[in-house]
Amino acid sequence: NAGVMQNPRHLVRRRGQEARLRCSPMKGHSHVYWYRQLPEEGLKFMVYLQKENIIDESGMPKERFSAEFPKEGPSILRIQQVVRGDSAAYFCASSPRTSGGETQYFGPGTRLLVL
Amino acid sequence: GENVEQHPSTLSVQEGDSAVIKCTYSDSASNYFPWYKQELGKRPQLIIDIRSNVGEKKDQRIAVTLNKTAKHFSLHITETQPEDSAVYFCAALGSNYQLIWGAGTKLIIKP
Numbered sequence: 001n002a003g004v005m006q007n008p009r010h011l012v013r014r015r016g017q018e019a020r021l022r023c024s025p026m027k028g029h030s031h032v033y034w035y036r037q038l039p040e041e042g043l044k045f046m047v048y049l050q051k052e053n054i055i056d057e058s059g060m061p062k063e064r065f066s067a068e069f070p071k072e073g074p075s076i077l078r079i080q081q082v083v084r085g086d087s088a089a090y091f092c093a094s095s096p097r098t099s100g101g102e103t104q105y106f107g108p109g110t111r112l113l114v115l
Numbered sequence: 116g117e118n119v120e121q122h123p124s125t126l127s128v129q130e131g132d133s134a135v136i137k138c139t140y141s142d143s144a145s146n147y148f149p150w151y152k153q154e155l156g157k158r159p160q161l162i163i164d165i166r167s168n169v170g171e172k173k174d175q176r177i178a179v180t181l182n183k184t185a186k187h188f189s190l191h192i193t194e195t196q197p198e199d200s201a202v203y204f205c206a207a208l209g210s211n212y213q214l215i216w217g218a219g220t221k222l223i224i225k226p
């Protein structure tokens with residue numbers, strides 16, 4: 001059973017470009033969470049999704065950021081018109097959310113650098 | 116709102132000594148409390164978790180205790196080793212089936 005997959009692992013963008021981060025959850029997991037982490041800081045919740053539904057996006061900036069988890073394919077975190085302050089590690093995690101399935105399993109992260 | 120407070124933010128202990136990290140949570144309905152370890156440049160990884168129907172759980176050198184009345188839980192690492200150096204995060208399951216995270220503790224093991 002492959003773990004949570006994220007790609008790319010490293011992404012370099014110039015200011016104003018778009019960044020697309022992908023996350024494939026563990027097999028059998030239908031819940032995905034995206035987090036952002038700045039160097040030497042904690043995990044900041046961004047968005048929680050189920051297949052085809054956004055459950056909670058309270059941690060995601062209203063502008064330039066969007067997320068989806070389609071019926072088929074990976075979850076996508078999209079950042080439009082990136083700025084230097086978007087540089088961070090973005091982690092996704094997945095869980096099965098069955099009874100006793102609250103544990104979140106993390107992917108390796110995508111390190112975004114905005115020049 | 117729901118929150119989890121974690122202390123200390125940095126903990127430095129001599130190799131071989133014990134380390135204790137404490138967290139308090141606000142939502143009395145929380146019933147699941149995991150601990151994650153994050154090494155530099157790596158992903159957070161679950162090291163131990165506890166549910167509200169038990170007061171303590173052990174796994175080799177790691178143990179977690181839970182006091183539901185006081186709404187706090189602690190991570191105990193005994194006989195610390197250099198490879199224990201990392202950032203440790205506690206969390207509590209909140210409403211909407213989300214984990215509420217502590218701010219993290221940087222554990223430094225001095226040789």
